[in-house]
Amino acid sequence: NxxxxxxxxxxxxxxxxxxxxxxxxxxxxVPHGSNGIVVKNLYLSCDPYxxxxxxxxxxxxxxxxxxxxxxxxxxxAKVVDSGTPKFKKDDLVWGMTGWEEYSLITNTDTxxxxxxxxxxxxxxxxxxxxxxxxxxxxxxxxxxxxxxEYVFISAASGAVGQLVGQxxxxxxxxxxxxxxxxxxVDLLKNKxxxxxAFNYKEEKDLAAALKRYFPDGIDIYFENVGGKMLDAVLLNxxxxxxxxxxxxxxxxxxxxxxxxxxxTQVIVKRLRVEGFLVFEYYHLYPKFLEMVLPYIKExxxxxxxxxxxxxxxxxxxxxxxxxxxNIGKQVVVVARE
Ligand code: NDP
Numbered sequence: 001n002x003x004x005x006x007x008x009x010x011x012x013x014x015x016x017x018x019x020x021x022x023x024x025x026x027x028x029x030v031p032h033g034s035n036g037i038v039v040k041n042l043y044l045s046c047d048p049y050x051x052x053x054x055x056x057x058x059x060x061x062x063x064x065x066x067x068x069x070x071x072x073x074x075x076x077a078k079v080v081d082s083g084t085p086k087f088k089k090d091d092l093v094w095g096m097t098g099w100e101e102y103s104l105i106t107n108t109d110t111x112x113x114x115x116x117x118x119x120x121x122x123x124x125x126x127x128x129x130x131x132x133x134x135x136x137x138x139x140x141x142x143x144x145x146x147x148x149e150y151v152f153i154s155a156a157s158g159a160v161g162q163l164v165g166q167x168x169x170x171x172x173x174x175x176x177x178x179x180x181x182x183x184x185v186d187l188l189k190n191k192x193x194x195x196x197a198f199n200y201k202e203e204k205d206l207a208a209a210l211k212r213y214f215p216d217g218i219d220i221y222f223e224n225v226g227g228k229m230l231d232a233v234l235l236n237x238x239x240x241x242x243x244x245x246x247x248x249x250x251x252x253x254x255x256x257x258x259x260x261x262x263x264t265q266v267i268v269k270r271l272r273v274e275g276f277l278v279f280e281y282y283h284l285y286p287k288f289l290e291m292v293l294p295y296i297k298e299x300x301x302x303x304x305x306x307x308x309x310x311x312x313x314x315x316x317x318x319x320x321x322x323x324x325x326n327i328g329k330q331v332v333v334v335a336r337e
Contacts, residue, residue, distance in 0.1 A: 001026040003070040003100035004314050010054045013253045013322060018054065019071065019315040026102055030083035036106035037087050039077035041097055042337060044311075045125035046318040046330040047074060047159075051252045061277060070098040071314075076114070076124045077103070078337065084108055092117065094124035099314055101334060112285065119296060121337075126159050126329035127303045128292065130278055134246060135163035136288045137281035139171075142244040142274050143220045147172035150214055152233065155224035155249060156197065157184040157304075159329035164222045165194050166301050173220070176213045178229070180324040187327070191302050206232035217241070225250045227258045234262035237269045245275040253322055304328030 003022050010018050028038050050073055052060040065071055075097040079087050086108055087093065095111035097103045105111065114124055126132060138160070139145060151168045155161045156177025165188065168175045177188045178200040188197035196213050203209040210218070210232055217238035223230060226248025233243070251257040266273055295301040306326040308317040314332045321330060 001100055001102050002311055003098070004311060005070055005099075006054055006065045006067050008067050009056050009064065012255065014051060014054055014319045016315045016319060019318075021312055026104070028080050028102060030081045030104070033083075034104075034106060035084045035108070036104055037079050037084060037093075037108055037111075038081040038102060038104050039093065039097060040080050040102055041075050041077045041100065041334045043076040043122045043125050044097075044099055044314060044332040044334060045074040045129065045131075046308075046314070046321055046326070046332065047130070048247060048249045048252060048321050050318060051322070070100045070103070072096060072098055074125060074130050075334075076121050076129075087111070087113065092121065094129050099311065101311065116289070116293060119293075122305060122307070122331050122333070123296075123303065125331050126305065127163060127296070127301070128289070131159035131329060132163055132292065133281060133285060133288055134278040135160050135167060136292070137278055137284065138222060138244045138246045138276060139164050139167050141281060141284070142276045143222065143242050145171055145173055145220055149173050149219035150217065150238070151175045151220045151222065152210065152214065152218045153177045153222040153224070154200070154229050155179065155247075156194065157187050157192070157328065158224070158326070160246060161222070161224055162188075162192050162304060162328065163301070165192050168220075169193050169195075170295070170300060184324075184327060187304065191304065193302075200229065207235045210236040220244070222246060223248070226260075227251055230260055231262045234260075234265040234271075237265060237271055239269050241269060241271050243271060243273040245273060249322070306330050308332045310334070 053065045056064045076094045079091040092114040093111045151173045153161050157179040165175050175194050176196040177194045185197045188194040219241050221233045221243045223245045224247045227250040306328045311334045
């Protein structure tokens, strides 16, 4: 069983060499008396929060990885053997699995059975999985949008951002996104239907750039990056605006995170700034599927994946998130069934 492991806890930006491939023996049968399942991993998801598990820290909401053990993350897998009536052989599932060819999953509470297989299975690492639910919960539940409102999204071409933008457009909002390259900006405007988009790396004055796109201010900011962008947004919010704080990827690898300087705007503009974690919203998953599956079938949602082939490509794919190498949702193909 080929596996990707974290060698040691890290500091700063992760590198490919912080992870290693190893091979270990594994039984494809569930141990006697266990109510877990053995799965064959098909698609693995690279997600920004995984960086926080590469360091031992009390300041995060997930446990650190165990060095020498396979990295744990979201994925799509096929059941090979089952010790629980919840799943049977050949069922397809998405949820927490290991960065390895086969995994024994002892806690099956975090797994969802895949019922709809008339869409690409890899979608369950993104659009129909955790990032899709994040976009849905963050936009509809946290940002509480109203038709016609002005919405700004950072890291807009990524897994979560591309979906938030499209949900917001379908809802009837005016939507602008920022991303880190010309290619991504073109995608936002031409593939995902954003009203406007800009490359934040080319803007010397982010507050002035936002003023250009939102002369009357921003009602909703879907926050994915933090740092300087958040400061610039605070200066451009409209009274009673809402900031759905989803992520702050610009800060995850810094030993000393940057300060935020314009927080008094929260008072001046009477803003609601609300952080959220997707796993508190998984009870809405059936409602989410009810909305999003028809959108996919009717061609109302476009979805872009960046696919890395083979388990060995996973470390490079993961670290690519922190330099913006991925264009769309970063997926690793371990096996296609
Ligand atoms: P993406 O697919 O968007 O990939 C990450 C992107 O972030 C990169 O492609 C890059 O795009 C951008 N980025 C990287 N470094 C920086 C930086 N220093 N400054 C600005 N942008 C940067 O990831 P996801 O869509 O999966 O995740 C987006 C955000 O949502 C993350 O912050 C993540 O932690 C958060 N999240 C939160 C969840 C929750 O429950 N609260 C659940 C899931 C995700 P570019 O080229 O545009 O710079």
